[in-house]
Amino acid sequence: MADVKLVHVWKEFDGVVAVKDMTLEVKDGEFMILLGPSGCGKTTTLRMIAGLEEPTRGQIYIGDQLVADPQKGIFVPPKDRDIAMVFQSYALYPHMTVYDNIAFPLKLRKVPKNEIDQRVKEVAELLGLTELLKRKPRELSGGQRQRVALGRAIIRKPKVFLMDEPLSNLDAKLRVKMRAELKKLQRQLGVTTIYVTHDQVEAMTMGDRIAVINHGILQQVGTPEDVYDKPANTFVAGFIGTPPMNFMEATISEEGFADFGDFRLKLLPEQIGVLREGNLIGRDVIFGIRPEDIYDAMFAQVKVPGENMVRATVEIIENLGSEKIVHLRVGDVTFLGSFRAESKVKEGQEVDVVFDMRKIHIFKKDSGEAVL
Ligand SMILES: Nc1ncnc2c1ncn2[C@@H]1O[C@H](COP(=O)(O)OP(=O)(O)O)[C@@H](O)[C@H]1O
Ligand SMILES: [Mg+2]
Incomplete structure (x- = not known):
């Protein structure tokens, strides 16, 4: 050996x-x-x-x-x-x-x-x-x-x-x-x-x-x-990961939100600290979140409208039996959610979705390097 x-x-x-x-x-x-x-x-x-x-x-x-x-x-x-x-x-x-x-x-x-x-x-x-x-x-x-x-x-x-x-x-x-x-x-x-x-x-x-x-x-x-x-x-x-991580263009606002234009999500205090240190407040970044960290609000524990929850349109559902891959849209922003099989969402409907903000990633826009 x-x-x-x-x-x-x-x-x-x-x-x-x-x-x-x-x-x-x-x-x-x-x-x-x-x-x-x-x-x-x-x-x-x-x-x-x-x-x-x-x-x-x-x-x-x-x-x-x-x-x-x-x-x-x-x-x-x-x-x-x-x-x-x-x-x-x-x-x-x-x-x-x-x-x-x-x-x-x-x-x-x-x-x-x-x-x-x-x-x-x-x-x-x-x-x-x-x-x-x-x-x-x-x-x-x-x-x-x-x-x-x-x-x-x-x-x-x-x-x-x-x-x-x-x-x-x-x-x-x-x-x-x-x-x-x-x-x-x-x-x-x-x-x-x-x-x-x-x-x-x-x-x-x-x-x-x-x-x-x-x-x-x-x-x-x-x-x-x-x-x-x-x-x-x-x-x-x-x-790494299927379906792949969602990447969404965002701006980090002074108030500590990831702003996507059509909606925004509140970052956690420690995340804001890291972004401030990296001089990324007010800057454009790439926001990443895996589909399994986006939930049908029906099954989410912590949901705060305007902070971690947003109303989205269900465009397509891929039913895998064990889970449902849901194609979601808010204005011009599209992303995938991996919902549990019990979720009752239907194509064409609106659904409240919750982002697990502990699981998000922030990447520099130019280099793609991870900051969070
Ligand atoms: N003998 C060779 N002559 C010229 N180019 C090669 C040769 N072997 C590999 N390459 C090139 O080197 C790169 C890496 O190839 P390779 O190591 O086979 O990739 P992978 O195994 O990840 O698919 C490719 O662009 C390939 O075309
Ligand atoms: Mg090879």
């Missing part, structure tokens, strides 16, 4: 900067997620850790070993890094049985036969593949194949697992099941794992911590709670 450290790592492909000044520490035994939209540099980051790409600048450490530093001419090849990778396309050897596929990395390393046999059986047991060891890949379901690929990765007991969207070829139901299985497996093995995904639900449910990346730049690193409750900027706030 080992921790992994990137220090001011850059990667440029003739003209394209894929990774910009990335500094990230993954702790020993940690399950770290690299999360971001397609093209943001996740795979490139993972490939640099694996040794499949050389950084343009910066240092990469695995444990105490400096494995890449172009300035010093240091580059440790993949085979000497003691890492195992699992990709989206889990290319198994089609002519080999499950047993031989899993055993392959040990055979390559000339491990004695009886030890291979013992390890394959252990791994198969762990992954629920014991009954399938004699089968060929074509006789397996997608989920079973992915488990074989995992088996092949874990049998070596590497220092670090690197996984690049390993579940994205599976159907939705299986993905949910494999998510939980992978997480359990990682806990059991305790091996440092860096897992790439563009799926924020995967990231939230599996990661000890999440590193959110956009345009090759690390936006925030934190636990799922951190990035959800205290997003560092509008990108993180908008990328």
Whole structure:
């Protein structure tokens, strides 16, 4: 096992900067997620850790070993890094049985036969593949194949697992099941794992911590709670959570309201204090609130008209069974509320909605940086 450290790592492909000044520490035994939209540099980051790409600048450490530093001419090849990778396309050897596929990395390393046999059986047991060891890949379901690929990765007991969207070829139901299985497996093995995904639900449910990346730049690193409750900027706030956080343009008034033009909401004293310190009184900001923090007034505890409550028009309702996603409008301002299933709202009606003012976010208008 080992921790992994990137220090001011850059990667440029003739003209394209894929990774910009990335500094990230993954702790020993940690399950770290690299999360971001397609093209943001996740795979490139993972490939640099694996040794499949050389950084343009910066240092990469695995444990105490400096494995890449172009300035010093240091580059440790993949085979000497003691890492195992699992990709989206889990290319198994089609002519080999499950047993031989899993055993392959040990055979390559000339491990004695009886030890291979013992390890394959252990791994198969762990992954629920014991009954399938004699089968060929074509006789397996997608989920079973992915488990074989995992088996092949874990049998070596590497220092670090690197996984690049390993579940994205599976159907939705299986993905949910494999998510939980992978997480359990990682806990059991305790091996440092860096897992790439563009799926924020995967990231939230599996990661000890999440590193959110956009345009090759690390936006925030934190636990799922951190990035959800205290997003560092509008990108993180908008990328994590479904339906996404509402963003509304507002002006912070002298009297301590967020003023949207068509209505206003009273900020809490401590929030006003922070905004005053940030010189944001009288300024335009971006006001953020998650749909689940907007309530049908019928079910709200604290409601004060003109302070945290406003009458809105219900434009569309998406009934998810467990909740209702309600598209609301006040004048020109639109936002989503996630109401409980018992809410009796109807499309076209007016409804009093309550904002949980403890849960709001304020972002600077120019940079998108979070102030609250
Ligand atoms: N071998 C390469 N040559 C040129 N550009 C590349 C290469 N690999 C990746 N890129 C570019 O680097 C950026 C990041 O790509 P990638 O790391 O694959 O993103 P992600 O995995 O987050 O989707 C993209 O703009 C991509 O086109
Ligand atoms: Mg990728």
